[in-house]
Amino acid sequence: NAGVTQTPKFQVLKTGQSMTLQCAQDMNHNSMYWYRQDPGMGLRLIYYSASEGTTDKGEVPNGYNVSRLNKREFSLRLESAAPSQTSVYFCASSEGIFLLNTEAFFGQGTRLTVV
Amino acid sequence: AQSVTQLDSQVPVFEEAPVELRCNYSSSVSVYLFWYVQYPNQGLQLLLKYLSGSTLVKGINGFEAEFNKSQTSFHLRKPSVHISDTAEYFCAESNAGGTSYGKLTFGQGTILTVHP
Numbered sequence: 001n002a003g004v005t006q007t008p009k010f011q012v013l014k015t016g017q018s019m020t021l022q023c024a025q026d027m028n029h030n031s032m033y034w035y036r037q038d039p040g041m042g043l044r045l046i047y048y049s050a051s052e053g054t055t056d057k058g059e060v061p062n063g064y065n066v067s068r069l070n071k072r073e074f075s076l077r078l079e080s081a082a083p084s085q086t087s088v089y090f091c092a093s094s095e096g097i098f099l100l101n102t103e104a105f106f107g108q109g110t111r112l113t114v115v
Numbered sequence: 116a117q118s119v120t121q122l123d124s125q126v127p128v129f130e131e132a133p134v135e136l137r138c139n140y141s142s143s144v145s146v147y148l149f150w151y152v153q154y155p156n157q158g159l160q161l162l163l164k165y166l167s168g169s170t171l172v173k174g175i176n177g178f179e180a181e182f183n184k185s186q187t188s189f190h191l192r193k194p195s196v197h198i199s200d201t202a203e204y205f206c207a208e209s210n211a212g213g214t215s216y217g218k219l220t221f222g223q224g225t226i227l228t229v230h231p
Binding site: 045 | 151156158160161205219222
């Protein structure tokens with residue numbers, strides 16, 4: 001079972017370049033999330049989509065945009081990359097928005113370096 | 116606002132020794148608590164979760180955690196660790212109140228290193 005698939009796995013960008021991180025899940029989940037992971041800071045929520053057609057800001061949305069293309073896919077876009085966006089990005093999905101008896105399933109991450 | 120504090124950034128132990136990874140949460144409303152594990156170069160996977168009921172929760176790979184409401188803690192324990200338990204462990208909270216309703220808040224992570 002594929003679960004949550006992220007592409008690419010690694011990326012190096014120059015400051016000011018743009019790129020889109022792709023995420024797809026095959027579990028028919030309603031909710032999807034983008035997190036960034038930085039050393040000593042755990043995972044911080046960038047954006048989430050509670051259901052198809054809706055997106056909302058998380059804890060650290062500045063510099064990012066998202067698109068919930070359909071129920072399966074949730075992309076994260078960096079319009080003008082900055083060194084502060086160097087991080088590991090994780091996509092996750094869940095049946096509901098983290099309520100009773102739901103669990104978040106994570107992709108394997110995208111390691112992004114902005115130089 | 117929700118916050119989750121993991122009290123140790125790194126925990127080194129020897130193989131077959133017991134281990135406790137400490138986690139404190141802040142929410143005063145109904146709270147759901149989770150422990151996730153991240154093996155090197157992988158995503159996170161769920162170890163165990165507390166939703167309600169018994170305060171002692173058992174998870175995969177021999178781990179267990181105890182919910183303590185009076186101390187707002189949810190410490191993770193294993194009586195005898197293996198080399199394969201070397202990983203980073205994250206405590207997370209989801210609560211039923213406020214503007215962060217239903218969303219996971221993660222702690223800073225604890226790196227468990229098991230030595231032979």
